[in-house]
Amino acid sequence: MGRRTAWWRAGAWRGRPSARVRMAAAAAVLYTAAIPASWPAEAAPAAGAPGASDPSVSSYAFAEGAQSVTGATGTTDAPRLQVGKTYRSSLAKGAKVYYSFDLDVDSNTYVSATAVPAKGAKLSVTDGIRVSVQNTDSNSCSYQSASFGAAKSPHPVTAWGARTASPANPVCKGAGAYYVVVERVGMADSSPGAWDLELTAMSEPPVDQAGSTNPPKAWNSASPTPVSGAPRTSQGGAGYSRATTVGQGVWRADISPGQTLFYKVPVDWGRQLSATAELGTTSGGGQGYAVEALGMTLYNPVRAHVEDTSVGYDGKQQSLSLAPVPPVEYANRYAVGDQLSGMRFAGSYYLVLHLSKGVADEFGDGPFGLTLRVRLQGTAQDGPGYTGQSVPRNVFQVTDEDRQNAAAGGAGGGNAAMTAVAAAGIGAGTVVLVVLGVWTVVARRRAAGA
Known part of the structure:
Protein backbone atom coordinates (compact mmCIF):
# COMPACT_ATOMS: atom_id res chain seq x y z
CA MET A 1 0.00 0.00 0.00
CA GLY A 2 2.82 2.44 0.87
CA ARG A 3 4.52 1.88 -2.46
CA ARG A 4 1.30 2.33 -4.41
CA THR A 5 0.43 5.50 -2.51
CA ALA A 6 3.85 6.93 -3.29
CA TRP A 7 3.39 6.12 -6.99
CA TRP A 8 0.00 7.87 -7.04
CA ARG A 9 1.42 10.96 -5.39
CA ALA A 10 4.50 11.19 -7.61
CA GLY A 11 2.60 11.18 -10.87
CA ALA A 12 3.74 9.83 -14.24
CA TRP A 13 3.51 13.06 -16.22
CA ARG A 14 3.32 16.77 -15.86
CA GLY A 15 -0.06 18.38 -16.09
CA ARG A 16 -3.51 17.78 -14.66
CA PRO A 17 -5.48 14.60 -15.53
CA SER A 18 -8.79 14.94 -17.30
CA ALA A 19 -12.06 15.19 -15.38
CA ARG A 20 -13.11 11.71 -16.56
CA VAL A 21 -9.91 10.15 -15.28
CA ARG A 22 -10.23 12.00 -11.98
CA MET A 23 -13.81 10.72 -11.58
CA ALA A 24 -12.75 7.12 -12.33
CA ALA A 25 -9.92 7.36 -9.82
CA ALA A 26 -12.27 8.73 -7.17
CA ALA A 27 -14.74 5.94 -7.86
CA ALA A 28 -12.01 3.35 -7.42
CA VAL A 29 -10.96 4.85 -4.10
CA LEU A 30 -14.55 5.00 -2.84
CA TYR A 31 -15.24 1.42 -3.99
CA THR A 32 -12.16 0.15 -2.22
CA ALA A 33 -12.94 2.09 0.95
CA ALA A 34 -16.46 0.65 1.06
CA ILE A 35 -15.32 -2.97 1.32
CA PRO A 36 -14.49 -3.05 5.06
CA ALA A 37 -17.87 -1.55 5.92
CA SER A 38 -19.67 -4.54 4.40
CA TRP A 39 -17.45 -7.18 6.00
CA PRO A 40 -19.60 -9.35 8.30
CA ALA A 41 -18.50 -8.94 11.90
CA GLU A 42 -18.40 -12.69 12.53
CA ALA A 43 -16.34 -13.39 9.42
CA ALA A 44 -13.30 -11.43 10.62
CA PRO A 45 -13.06 -11.12 14.44
CA ALA A 46 -11.31 -8.01 15.65
CA ALA A 47 -8.16 -8.36 17.71
CA GLY A 48 -9.07 -9.06 21.31
CA ALA A 49 -12.56 -10.30 20.46
CA PRO A 50 -13.60 -13.77 21.72
CA GLY A 51 -12.20 -16.35 19.36
CA ALA A 52 -9.88 -13.88 17.59
CA SER A 53 -6.66 -14.90 19.33
CA ASP A 54 -7.68 -18.02 21.26
CA PRO A 55 -8.15 -20.94 18.84
CA SER A 56 -9.56 -23.15 21.61
CA VAL A 57 -12.70 -21.01 21.89
CA SER A 58 -15.18 -20.19 19.16
CA SER A 59 -17.64 -17.45 20.14
CA TYR A 60 -21.23 -17.86 19.02
CA ALA A 61 -21.98 -15.95 15.82
CA PHE A 62 -25.27 -14.18 16.36
CA ALA A 63 -27.33 -13.42 13.27
CA GLU A 64 -26.10 -10.28 11.57
CA VAL A 207 -51.87 -26.99 3.78
CA ASP A 208 -54.36 -26.98 0.95
CA GLN A 209 -56.06 -30.20 2.02
CA ALA A 210 -55.90 -31.75 5.45
CA GLY A 211 -54.35 -35.21 5.33
CA SER A 212 -54.14 -38.01 7.84
CA THR A 213 -53.37 -37.05 11.42
CA ASN A 214 -51.80 -40.45 12.07
CA PRO A 215 -47.99 -40.73 11.89
CA PRO A 216 -46.45 -43.24 9.47
CA LYS A 217 -46.54 -46.71 11.02
CA ALA A 218 -43.64 -48.27 9.13
CA TRP A 219 -40.30 -46.84 8.04
CA ASN A 220 -36.74 -48.08 7.65
CA SER A 221 -35.38 -47.87 11.20
CA ALA A 222 -32.22 -49.91 10.57
CA SER A 223 -28.95 -48.13 11.30
CA PRO A 224 -27.39 -47.28 7.92
CA THR A 225 -23.75 -47.92 7.09
CA PRO A 226 -21.75 -44.69 7.47
CA VAL A 227 -20.58 -43.08 4.24
CA SER A 228 -17.00 -43.99 3.28
CA GLY A 229 -14.47 -42.33 1.02
CA ALA A 230 -11.80 -39.67 1.13
CA PRO A 231 -12.83 -36.74 3.36
CA ARG A 232 -13.19 -33.20 2.03
CA THR A 233 -12.33 -30.23 4.24
CA SER A 234 -15.39 -28.35 5.49
CA GLN A 235 -15.00 -26.32 8.66
CA GLY A 236 -18.27 -25.80 10.53
CA GLY A 237 -19.63 -22.35 11.32
CA ALA A 238 -19.97 -20.66 14.71
CA GLY A 239 -23.77 -20.33 14.82
CA TYR A 240 -27.03 -21.10 13.04
CA SER A 241 -26.66 -18.06 10.79
CA ARG A 242 -23.09 -19.10 9.92
CA ALA A 243 -23.73 -22.85 9.62
CA THR A 244 -21.75 -24.52 6.84
CA THR A 245 -23.89 -26.33 4.25
CA VAL A 246 -22.97 -29.94 3.54
CA GLY A 247 -24.66 -32.82 1.77
CA GLN A 248 -23.98 -36.53 1.61
CA GLY A 249 -20.28 -37.21 1.98
CA VAL A 250 -17.32 -37.34 4.34
CA TRP A 251 -16.28 -33.99 5.78
CA ARG A 252 -13.09 -33.12 7.66
CA ALA A 253 -12.69 -30.29 10.21
CA ASP A 254 -10.68 -29.23 13.25
CA ILE A 255 -12.30 -28.68 16.63
CA SER A 256 -10.83 -27.36 19.87
CA PRO A 257 -11.99 -27.90 23.48
CA GLY A 258 -14.88 -25.56 24.22
CA GLN A 259 -15.69 -25.06 20.54
CA THR A 260 -19.06 -25.65 18.84
CA LEU A 261 -19.40 -26.23 15.10
CA PHE A 262 -22.64 -25.77 13.16
CA TYR A 263 -23.48 -27.57 9.91
CA LYS A 264 -26.73 -27.55 7.97
CA VAL A 265 -27.94 -30.35 5.73
CA PRO A 266 -30.74 -29.70 3.19
CA VAL A 267 -33.24 -32.57 3.53
CA ASP A 268 -36.13 -32.82 1.09
CA TRP A 269 -39.54 -34.39 1.61
CA GLY A 270 -39.22 -38.17 1.62
CA ARG A 271 -35.48 -38.24 2.35
CA GLN A 272 -33.90 -39.82 5.43
CA LEU A 273 -30.91 -38.28 7.20
CA SER A 274 -28.20 -40.08 9.18
CA ALA A 275 -24.88 -38.83 10.55
CA THR A 276 -21.78 -40.14 12.30
CA ALA A 277 -19.01 -38.06 13.87
CA GLU A 278 -15.50 -39.27 14.71
CA LEU A 279 -12.99 -37.63 17.03
CA GLY A 280 -9.42 -38.47 16.02
CA THR A 281 -6.55 -39.70 18.17
CA THR A 282 -4.73 -37.04 20.16
CA SER A 283 -1.24 -36.17 18.98
CA GLY A 284 -0.17 -34.41 22.17
CA GLY A 285 -0.11 -37.39 24.51
CA GLY A 286 -1.86 -37.27 27.86
CA GLN A 287 -3.79 -39.80 29.87
CA GLY A 288 -7.19 -39.73 31.45
CA TYR A 289 -10.81 -39.65 30.42
CA ALA A 290 -13.17 -36.81 29.51
CA VAL A 291 -16.85 -37.54 30.10
CA GLU A 292 -19.27 -36.57 27.29
CA ALA A 293 -16.29 -35.19 25.40
CA LEU A 294 -17.95 -34.91 21.99
CA GLY A 295 -21.63 -34.19 21.61
CA MET A 296 -23.77 -34.05 18.48
CA THR A 297 -27.30 -32.62 18.36
CA LEU A 298 -29.73 -32.62 15.47
CA TYR A 299 -32.14 -29.67 15.13
CA ASN A 300 -34.79 -29.27 12.46
CA PRO A 301 -35.30 -26.16 10.26
CA VAL A 302 -37.03 -24.20 13.05
CA ARG A 303 -34.20 -25.13 15.47
CA ALA A 304 -36.39 -27.59 17.30
CA HIS A 305 -34.54 -30.43 19.03
CA VAL A 306 -34.76 -33.79 17.26
CA GLU A 307 -32.15 -35.86 19.11
CA ASP A 308 -28.68 -35.75 20.61
CA THR A 309 -25.85 -38.13 21.49
CA SER A 310 -22.42 -37.92 23.11
CA VAL A 311 -19.30 -40.00 23.71
CA GLY A 312 -16.40 -39.92 26.18
CA TYR A 313 -12.76 -39.63 25.12
CA ASP A 314 -9.57 -41.29 26.34
CA GLY A 315 -7.20 -39.96 23.70
CA LYS A 316 -8.00 -42.69 21.17
CA GLN A 317 -10.36 -42.32 18.25
CA GLN A 318 -14.04 -42.40 19.18
CA SER A 319 -17.22 -42.23 17.14
CA LEU A 320 -20.90 -41.53 17.75
CA SER A 321 -23.96 -41.80 15.51
CA LEU A 322 -27.46 -40.40 15.53
CA ALA A 323 -30.19 -42.91 16.21
CA PRO A 324 -32.23 -43.59 13.05
CA VAL A 325 -34.87 -40.98 12.26
CA PRO A 326 -37.77 -41.42 9.82
CA PRO A 327 -37.91 -39.92 6.34
CA VAL A 328 -39.22 -36.35 6.31
CA GLU A 329 -43.03 -36.38 6.16
CA TYR A 330 -45.70 -33.87 7.13
CA ALA A 331 -47.57 -36.49 9.20
CA ASN A 332 -44.55 -37.12 11.43
CA ARG A 333 -45.71 -34.17 13.54
CA TYR A 334 -48.41 -36.35 15.02
CA ALA A 335 -45.91 -38.90 16.38
CA VAL A 336 -44.80 -39.05 20.00
CA GLY A 337 -41.27 -37.92 20.84
CA ASP A 338 -38.89 -35.39 19.30
CA GLN A 339 -36.98 -38.03 17.34
CA LEU A 340 -40.06 -38.77 15.22
CA SER A 341 -42.17 -35.61 15.37
CA GLY A 342 -39.16 -33.37 14.70
CA MET A 343 -38.81 -34.73 11.16
CA ARG A 344 -41.99 -32.92 10.14
CA PHE A 345 -40.88 -30.69 7.29
CA ALA A 346 -38.30 -30.27 4.57
CA GLY A 347 -35.55 -27.68 4.77
CA SER A 348 -32.13 -27.29 6.34
CA TYR A 349 -31.51 -29.51 9.34
CA TYR A 350 -28.68 -28.54 11.71
CA LEU A 351 -25.93 -30.80 13.01
CA VAL A 352 -24.31 -29.09 16.01
CA LEU A 353 -21.08 -30.58 17.39
CA HIS A 354 -19.44 -29.52 20.65
CA LEU A 355 -16.09 -30.59 22.11
CA SER A 356 -16.11 -30.30 25.89
CA LYS A 357 -13.68 -27.89 27.52
CA GLY A 358 -12.72 -30.77 29.84
CA VAL A 359 -10.82 -32.39 26.96
CA ALA A 360 -8.16 -29.70 27.34
CA ASP A 361 -7.56 -30.66 30.97
CA GLU A 362 -6.67 -34.21 29.95
CA PHE A 363 -5.24 -33.94 26.43
CA GLY A 364 -4.26 -30.34 25.76
CA ASP A 365 -5.73 -27.50 23.76
CA GLY A 366 -5.74 -29.27 20.40
CA PRO A 367 -7.13 -28.73 17.84
CA PHE A 368 -8.40 -32.27 17.33
CA GLY A 369 -9.35 -33.88 14.03
CA LEU A 370 -13.09 -34.29 13.42
CA THR A 371 -14.70 -36.37 10.68
CA LEU A 372 -18.40 -35.98 9.89
CA ARG A 373 -20.13 -38.62 7.74
CA VAL A 374 -23.52 -37.62 6.35
CA ARG A 375 -25.88 -39.91 4.46
CA LEU A 376 -29.19 -39.09 2.75
CA GLN A 377 -31.40 -42.00 1.69
CA GLY A 378 -34.66 -42.16 -0.21
CA THR A 379 -36.14 -40.26 -3.12
CA ALA A 380 -37.28 -36.66 -2.93
CA GLN A 381 -41.07 -36.26 -3.00
CA ASP A 382 -43.56 -33.47 -3.42
CA GLY A 383 -44.48 -31.46 -0.37
CA PRO A 384 -47.90 -31.34 1.34
CA GLY A 385 -49.20 -28.44 -0.77
CA TYR A 386 -48.91 -25.32 1.35
CA THR A 387 -51.43 -22.56 0.69
CA GLY A 388 -48.86 -19.79 1.12
CA GLN A 389 -45.25 -18.95 1.91
CA SER A 390 -43.41 -19.51 5.13
CA VAL A 391 -42.03 -16.58 7.11
CA PRO A 392 -39.11 -16.20 6.42
CA ARG A 393 -39.42 -17.46 2.86
CA ASN A 394 -38.31 -20.93 1.78
CA VAL A 395 -37.79 -22.28 5.30
CA PHE A 396 -39.66 -25.52 4.57
CA GLN A 397 -38.20 -26.40 1.21
CA VAL A 398 -34.87 -27.24 -0.39
CA THR A 399 -33.87 -24.71 -3.04
CA ASP A 400 -31.53 -25.16 -5.99
CA GLU A 401 -29.03 -22.96 -4.17
CA ASP A 402 -29.22 -25.28 -1.15
CA ARG A 403 -28.44 -28.26 -3.38
CA GLN A 404 -25.50 -26.48 -4.99
CA ASN A 405 -24.06 -25.45 -1.63
CA ALA A 406 -24.48 -28.97 -0.25
CA ALA A 407 -22.66 -30.44 -3.24
CA ALA A 408 -19.85 -27.92 -2.78
CA GLY A 409 -19.59 -28.81 0.91
CA GLY A 410 -18.52 -25.60 2.56
CA ALA A 411 -20.68 -23.00 0.86
CA GLY A 412 -22.82 -20.80 3.05
CA GLY A 413 -22.07 -19.42 6.48
CA GLY A 414 -18.67 -17.83 6.94
CA ASN A 415 -17.42 -19.22 3.62
CA ALA A 416 -20.18 -17.33 1.81
CA ALA A 417 -19.09 -14.16 3.57
CA MET A 418 -15.51 -14.72 2.48
CA THR A 419 -16.70 -15.36 -1.08
CA ALA A 420 -18.58 -12.06 -1.07
CA VAL A 421 -15.56 -10.21 0.25
CA ALA A 422 -13.34 -11.83 -2.37
CA ALA A 423 -15.77 -10.84 -5.10
CA ALA A 424 -15.84 -7.29 -3.79
CA GLY A 425 -12.06 -7.24 -3.70
CA ILE A 426 -11.83 -8.49 -7.27
CA GLY A 427 -14.35 -5.86 -8.36
CA ALA A 428 -12.41 -3.07 -6.67
CA GLY A 429 -9.15 -4.35 -8.11
CA THR A 430 -10.66 -4.38 -11.58
CA VAL A 431 -11.77 -0.76 -11.24
CA VAL A 432 -8.31 0.29 -10.09
CA LEU A 433 -6.63 -1.54 -12.99
CA VAL A 434 -8.96 0.11 -15.49
CA VAL A 435 -8.21 3.54 -14.02
CA LEU A 436 -4.48 2.88 -14.13
CA GLY A 437 -4.74 1.68 -17.72
CA VAL A 438 -6.62 4.81 -18.81
CA TRP A 439 -4.16 7.02 -16.98
CA THR A 440 -1.21 5.28 -18.64
CA VAL A 441 -2.71 5.71 -22.13
CA VAL A 442 -3.32 9.40 -21.48
CA ALA A 443 0.23 9.85 -20.23
CA ARG A 444 1.71 8.17 -23.29
CA ARG A 445 -0.36 10.26 -25.68
CA ARG A 446 0.65 13.46 -23.94
CA ALA A 447 4.29 12.38 -24.01
CA ALA A 448 4.01 11.62 -27.73
CA GLY A 449 2.41 15.00 -28.36
CA ALA A 450 5.20 16.75 -26.49
Missing part, protein backbone atom coordinates in the same frame (compact mmCIF):
# COMPACT_ATOMS: atom_id res chain seq x y z
CA GLY A 65 -28.54 -7.44 12.09
CA ALA A 66 -30.35 -9.14 15.00
CA GLN A 67 -32.32 -6.52 16.90
CA SER A 68 -31.59 -6.12 20.61
CA VAL A 69 -34.56 -6.49 22.93
CA THR A 70 -35.04 -6.71 26.69
CA GLY A 71 -37.40 -9.34 28.05
CA ALA A 72 -40.03 -8.18 30.55
CA THR A 73 -40.68 -9.61 34.01
CA GLY A 74 -44.37 -10.03 33.20
CA THR A 75 -46.83 -10.16 30.34
CA THR A 76 -48.06 -6.56 30.66
CA ASP A 77 -44.80 -5.04 29.48
CA ALA A 78 -43.68 -7.91 27.26
CA PRO A 79 -41.98 -6.49 24.14
CA ARG A 80 -43.80 -7.32 20.92
CA LEU A 81 -41.68 -9.29 18.48
CA GLN A 82 -42.27 -9.98 14.80
CA VAL A 83 -42.43 -13.43 13.25
CA GLY A 84 -39.66 -13.90 10.71
CA LYS A 85 -37.07 -11.80 12.50
CA THR A 86 -34.18 -12.67 14.79
CA TYR A 87 -33.58 -10.93 18.10
CA ARG A 88 -30.77 -10.74 20.63
CA SER A 89 -31.52 -10.59 24.34
CA SER A 90 -30.11 -11.80 27.67
CA LEU A 91 -31.15 -14.01 30.59
CA ALA A 92 -29.91 -13.39 34.12
CA LYS A 93 -29.54 -16.12 36.72
CA GLY A 94 -32.91 -16.85 38.26
CA ALA A 95 -34.70 -14.79 35.61
CA LYS A 96 -38.00 -15.51 33.90
CA VAL A 97 -38.63 -13.18 30.96
CA TYR A 98 -41.60 -12.61 28.65
CA TYR A 99 -41.94 -11.67 24.99
CA SER A 100 -45.13 -11.45 22.91
CA PHE A 101 -46.23 -12.17 19.34
CA ASP A 102 -49.41 -11.42 17.40
CA LEU A 103 -50.38 -14.59 15.55
CA ASP A 104 -52.98 -15.30 12.89
CA VAL A 105 -55.61 -17.98 13.10
CA ASP A 106 -54.29 -20.74 10.86
CA SER A 107 -50.46 -20.67 10.70
CA ASN A 108 -48.18 -22.81 12.82
CA THR A 109 -45.62 -20.65 14.63
CA TYR A 110 -42.35 -21.97 16.03
CA VAL A 111 -40.17 -20.02 18.48
CA SER A 112 -36.63 -20.93 19.51
CA ALA A 113 -34.31 -19.53 22.16
CA THR A 114 -30.56 -20.22 22.03
CA ALA A 115 -28.76 -19.55 25.33
CA VAL A 116 -25.05 -18.73 25.18
CA PRO A 117 -23.21 -18.74 28.53
CA ALA A 118 -20.13 -16.58 28.89
CA LYS A 119 -16.71 -18.09 28.22
CA GLY A 120 -15.55 -19.88 31.36
CA ALA A 121 -18.98 -19.85 33.04
CA LYS A 122 -19.48 -22.37 35.82
CA LEU A 123 -22.43 -24.68 35.15
CA SER A 124 -24.24 -27.41 37.04
CA VAL A 125 -25.38 -30.71 35.54
CA THR A 126 -29.02 -29.60 35.39
CA ASP A 127 -28.32 -26.01 34.36
CA GLY A 128 -30.30 -24.92 31.33
CA ILE A 129 -33.29 -23.05 29.96
CA ARG A 130 -37.00 -23.70 29.54
CA VAL A 131 -39.14 -22.19 26.79
CA SER A 132 -42.93 -22.16 26.74
CA VAL A 133 -45.63 -20.55 24.61
CA GLN A 134 -48.78 -19.40 26.39
CA ASN A 135 -52.07 -17.82 25.41
CA THR A 136 -53.68 -14.88 27.17
CA ASP A 137 -55.41 -17.25 29.63
CA SER A 138 -52.08 -18.67 30.87
CA ASN A 139 -52.64 -21.96 29.10
CA SER A 140 -49.43 -23.53 27.79
CA CYS A 141 -49.38 -24.36 24.10
CA SER A 142 -46.00 -26.09 24.48
CA TYR A 143 -42.86 -26.14 26.59
CA GLN A 144 -39.38 -27.65 26.37
CA SER A 145 -36.15 -27.58 28.36
CA ALA A 146 -32.50 -27.87 27.33
CA SER A 147 -29.49 -28.44 29.60
CA PHE A 148 -25.70 -28.65 29.27
CA GLY A 149 -25.20 -32.23 30.46
CA ALA A 150 -22.67 -34.00 32.65
CA ALA A 151 -19.65 -32.36 31.02
CA LYS A 152 -20.85 -28.95 32.30
CA SER A 153 -19.10 -27.34 29.36
CA PRO A 154 -20.38 -23.89 28.29
CA HIS A 155 -21.82 -23.96 24.77
CA PRO A 156 -24.96 -22.79 22.95
CA VAL A 157 -28.10 -24.77 23.82
CA THR A 158 -31.48 -24.33 22.16
CA ALA A 159 -35.03 -24.95 23.37
CA TRP A 160 -38.19 -24.27 21.41
CA GLY A 161 -41.90 -23.74 21.67
CA ALA A 162 -44.82 -23.78 19.24
CA ARG A 163 -48.36 -22.59 18.67
CA THR A 164 -49.87 -25.05 16.22
CA ALA A 165 -53.25 -24.50 14.58
CA SER A 166 -54.10 -28.18 14.82
CA PRO A 167 -57.21 -30.03 15.94
CA ALA A 168 -54.90 -32.00 18.20
CA ASN A 169 -54.10 -28.81 20.15
CA PRO A 170 -57.46 -27.05 20.75
CA VAL A 171 -56.18 -24.99 23.71
CA CYS A 172 -54.21 -22.51 21.60
CA LYS A 173 -56.61 -21.77 18.77
CA GLY A 174 -57.43 -18.43 17.26
CA ALA A 175 -55.64 -15.25 16.35
CA GLY A 176 -54.32 -12.76 18.86
CA ALA A 177 -51.54 -12.23 21.35
CA TYR A 178 -49.37 -15.10 22.57
CA TYR A 179 -46.49 -15.01 25.03
CA VAL A 180 -43.08 -16.66 24.92
CA VAL A 181 -41.59 -17.35 28.35
CA VAL A 182 -37.87 -18.06 28.72
CA GLU A 183 -36.42 -18.98 32.11
CA ARG A 184 -33.24 -20.32 33.73
CA VAL A 185 -33.59 -23.72 35.41
CA GLY A 186 -31.43 -26.07 37.52
CA MET A 187 -28.87 -23.42 38.42
CA ALA A 188 -27.89 -24.37 41.97
CA ASP A 189 -24.12 -24.35 41.38
CA SER A 190 -23.85 -22.09 38.33
CA SER A 191 -22.02 -18.77 38.19
CA PRO A 192 -24.12 -15.59 38.49
CA GLY A 193 -23.42 -14.03 35.10
CA ALA A 194 -26.18 -13.45 32.55
CA TRP A 195 -26.40 -15.51 29.36
CA ASP A 196 -26.88 -14.09 25.89
CA LEU A 197 -30.01 -15.16 24.01
CA GLU A 198 -30.84 -15.45 20.33
CA LEU A 199 -34.58 -15.57 19.65
CA THR A 200 -36.20 -16.59 16.38
CA ALA A 201 -39.80 -17.11 15.27
CA MET A 202 -40.93 -18.77 12.04
CA SER A 203 -44.37 -19.52 10.68
CA GLU A 204 -45.58 -22.42 8.58
CA PRO A 205 -48.63 -21.86 6.35
CA PRO A 206 -51.58 -24.26 6.37
